[in-house]
Amino acid sequence: MAKENFEEFAYTAILGLILENRFKPGDFLFETELANSLGLSRTPVRHALGQLVAEGFLEKKKKKGCYIPDVSARDAQQVFFLRENIEGMAAASAARFATDNDIAFLKALVEKEANPDGTLSKLDVLEINKAFHLGIARFSGNRYLEHYCRHIFWRSNVYVFFYDNYYREHIDYSKLKTPVQHARVVAAIENRSDEKAGNLMKFHIRSTYEMLFMKLQHLA
Amino acid sequence: MAKENFEEFAYTAILGLILENRFKPGDFLFETELANSLGLSRTPVRHALGQLVAEGFLEKKKKKGCYIPDVSARDAQQVFFLRENIEGMAAASAARFATDNDIAFLKALVEKEANPDGTLSKLDVLEINKAFHLGIARFSGNRYLEHYCRHIFWRSNVYVFFYDNYYREHIDYSKLKTPVQHARVVAAIENRSDEKAGNLMKFHIRSTYEMLFMKLQHLA
DNA sequence: GACAGATCTAATGTATACATATATTCCGGA
DNA sequence: TCCGGAATATATGTATACATTAGATCTGTC
Numbered sequence: 034m035a036k037e038n039f040e041e042f043a044y045t046a047i048l049g050l051i052l053e054n055r056f057k058p059g060d061f062l063f064e065t066e067l068a069n070s071l072g073l074s075r076t077p078v079r080h081a082l083g084q085l086v087a088e089g090f091l092e093k094k095k096k097k098g099c100y101i102p103d104v105s106a107r108d109a110q111q112v113f114f115l116r117e118n119i120e121g122m123a124a125a126s127a128a129r130f131a132t133d134n135d136i137a138f139l140k141a142l143v144e145k146e147a148n149p150d151g152t153l154s155k156l157d158v159l160e161i162n163k164a165f166h167l168g169i170a171r172f173s174g175n176r177y178l179e180h181y182c183r184h185i186f187w188r189s190n191v192y193v194f195f196y197d198n199y200y201r202e203h204i205d206y207s208k209l210k211t212p213v214q215h216a217r218v219v220a221a222i223e224n225r226s227d228e229k230a231g232n233l234m235k236f237h238i239r240s241t242y243e244m245l246f247m248k249l250q251h252l253a
Numbered sequence: 254m255a256k257e258n259f260e261e262f263a264y265t266a267i268l269g270l271i272l273e274n275r276f277k278p279g280d281f282l283f284e285t286e287l288a289n290s291l292g293l294s295r296t297p298v299r300h301a302l303g304q305l306v307a308e309g310f311l312e313k314k315k316k317k318g319c320y321i322p323d324v325s326a327r328d329a330q331q332v333f334f335l336r337e338n339i340e341g342m343a344a345a346s347a348a349r350f351a352t353d354n355d356i357a358f359l360k361a362l363v364e365k366e367a368n369p370d371g372t373l374s375k376l377d378v379l380e381i382n383k384a385f386h387l388g389i390a391r392f393s394g395n396r397y398l399e400h401y402c403r404h405i406f407w408r409s410n411v412y413v414f415f416y417d418n419y420y421r422e423h424i425d426y427s428k429l430k431t432p433v434q435h436a437r438v439v440a441a442i443e444n445r446s447d448e449k450a451g452n453l454m455k456f457h458i459r460s461t462y463e464m465l466f467m468k469l470q471h472l473a
Numbered sequence: 474g475a476c477a478g479a480t481c482t483a484a485t486g487t488a489t490a491c492a493t494a495t496a497t498t499c500c501g502g503a
Numbered sequence: 504t505c506c507g508g509a510a511t512a513t514a515t516g517t518a519t520a521c522a523t524t525a526g527a528t529c530t531g532t533c
Contacts, residue, residue, distance in 0.1 A: 038315065039487070063514070074488045079515085080303055087307035089400060095258065096494050096515055111395045118342055175331045177408070180309060181401055188397070259517070283484070294518045299485085316485055316524055 039073050043081035046071055051090060051101065052187070054194050061098045062091065088184055090191075106246070109192050113242040116185040117235045120166065123182050125231030126173035128222045135172040139165065139219045146212045165215055169222075169234075196245050214240070259293050263301035266291055271310060271321065272407070274414050281318045282311065308404055310411075326466070329412050333462040336405040337455045340386065343402050345451030346393035348442045355392040359385065359439045366432045385435055389442075389454070416465050434460070 047067060056062065068078045082099045085091045091099040102108070127135070146153075146161045153161075163186075170182030214237040221230035267287060276282065288298045302319045305311045311319040322328070347355070366373075366381045373381075383406075390402030434457040441450035 061514090065514070075515090076487055076489090080300070080486095083300055083303050084307045087304045089397065094495095097496085098514065111397055115342075115395060115397050115401075118338075122338055175335060177309065177331055177335050177405065181335075185397065281484090285484075295485090296517055296519090300516095314525090317526085318484070 039077035040080045043067070043071060043073060043077045044084055047078075047081055047085060048090065048187075051085075052190060052194055056101045058101045058103045061100045063098060089188060104192065104195055109242075109246060112185065112189050112192065113238065116189050117238045117242075119178070119181050119185050120169070120238055121231040121235040123170050123173040123175075123178055124218055124222065124234035125227040126175060126178065127169050128225050128227035128230040130174035131172040131222055135168070136219070136223050139168060139172075139222065142168070143212065143216045143219050146215060148212070162211065169218070172222075192245065211237075211241070259297035260300045263287070263291060263293060263297045264304055267298075267301055267305060268310065268407075271305075272410060272414055276321045278321045278323045281320045283318060309408060324412065324415055329462075329466065332405065332409050332412065333458065336409050337458045337462075339398070339401050339405050340389070340458055341451040341455040343390050343393040343395075343398055344438055344442065344454035345447040346395060346398065347389050348445055348447035348450040350394035351392040351442055355388070356439070356443050359388060359392075359442065362388070363432065363436045363439050366435060368432070382431065389438070392442075412465065431457075431461070 047062070050056065062082065064075045064078050064082065067082075068075045071078065082091065086093045086099055090102075092102045093099045131139075142161055142165050146158070146165075166186050167183060170179045170186070173179060173182070214233070218230055218233045218237060221233055267282070270276065282302065284295045284298050284302065287302075288295045291298065302311065302313075306313045306319055310322075312322045313319045351359075362381055362385050366378070366385075386406050387403060390399040390406070393399060393402070434453070438450055438453045438457060441453055
């Protein structure tokens with residue numbers, strides 16, 4: 034990873050650590066420790082932590098530090114409820130404003146995701162998924178909506194990774210039907226059916242949520 | 254203003270300057286200048302600017318600085334479209350989750366806003382309006398939704414202040430009917446009619462937008 | 474006079490030293 | 504043993520000095 038700008042480097046590095054579940058909920062992220070492990074001074078690390086707090090990935094106690102927010106069934110419900118609606122809006126908006134190039138980009142993703150030869154690694158799938166959701170956010174043509182989409186997408190991914198790590202064996206990925214659902218959304222966007230695109234996206238996110246949390250009621 | 258925490262102090266001070274239209278769109282906010290005028294070092298000022306960029310109040314060019322984003326009819330449209338939908342969600346959510354205390358708080362606001370004796374200053378009205386919108390955001394019971402509401406509310410207020418300053422004489426505040434619309438939203442929340450509360454809130458924000466921009470098509 | 478390149482300047486980016494506050498630990502008395 | 508408060512340690516909060524770079528200015532050639 035190039036370090037041309039230490040603040041950005043620190044930001045992506047720390048966000049990476051969070052998304053990889055390198056910290057448990059409640060753990061504090063110490064400026065000095067992170068600075069040492071990243072080979073920087075505290076200054077850019079501190080700046081990056083400030084961004085992450087502002088964006089809701091971390092919480093902060095004054096004069097105490099930044100810590101990983103609690104994960105809970107209630108929090109997950111809030112996150113996914115919001116993501117459903119926000120990304121639903123984005124998909125509907127994209128159906129109105131996406132250019133032909135944008136749509137071609139989405140179609141290429143969907144095609145790759147179909148994975149007829151079975152050559153995609155799990156990491157590839159995650160990468161395509163990210164490109165799909167953030168792509169639609171971008172194509173909504175509303176920079177504020179895009180901003181919210183990015184945020185809630187990453188915030189929900191904390192749960193995706195979290196449950197993935199702890200309950201790997203209980204999740205049947207083949208039942209997620211993600212590629213098919215993505216393809217349907219893209220088709221609606223291509224047909225410029227904004228309402229339909231929004232509803233399909235909402236359905237997609239809800240079904241992801243239900244699949245992840247179906248067997249985990251005990252966390253409530 | 255108490256300075257117990259310089260970072261917070263700098264944040265609210267700078268945000269205040271922005272909302273008061275002390276800078277034109279495109280103006281750069283220099284760390285050194287702000288630090289001097291606030292009587293602090295660059296460090297907390299720099300931190301505050303970082304927050305404001307993360308929250309979308311400012312934009313930033315690397316190694317150049319932070320500047321006031323352009324205001325434009327297109328941007329305003331995006332902001333208000335989003336605000337309409339986000340706050341609509343919040344109102345609907347509040348209709349389901351607000352406590353009796355919360356509702357009493359809103360009713361008290363609406364009552365004060367009715368202003369039968371005509372004793373409210375313009376600043377009072379702004380304060381009540383803020384308490385109303387941010388209150389409903391809080392009562393939605395969804396911390397992420399509340400976060401988005403706060404953000405888009407303040408972002409839209411940039412326009413409220415902007416047009417207020419430049420076109421004061423063209424705006425007929427008595428036609429805004431804000432108090433009546435607020436009261437209707439609260440009534441729907443009290444009746445626990447979530448869909449109705451959401452729609453009334455959307456209508457309220459749209460009518461505010463239309464009132465502000467009706468005569469300003471030339472900015473498009 | 475106009476353009477290209479070198480120089481200068483002023484702002485951000487970074488490191489470090491120091492100040493301050495919180496949480497813990499330790500100790501003495503009931 | 505348990506409790507309260509002083510001492511202490513550790514991490515954040517702040518100021519400042521220095522490094523870097525983007526943009527403006529200057530200069531010389533065509």
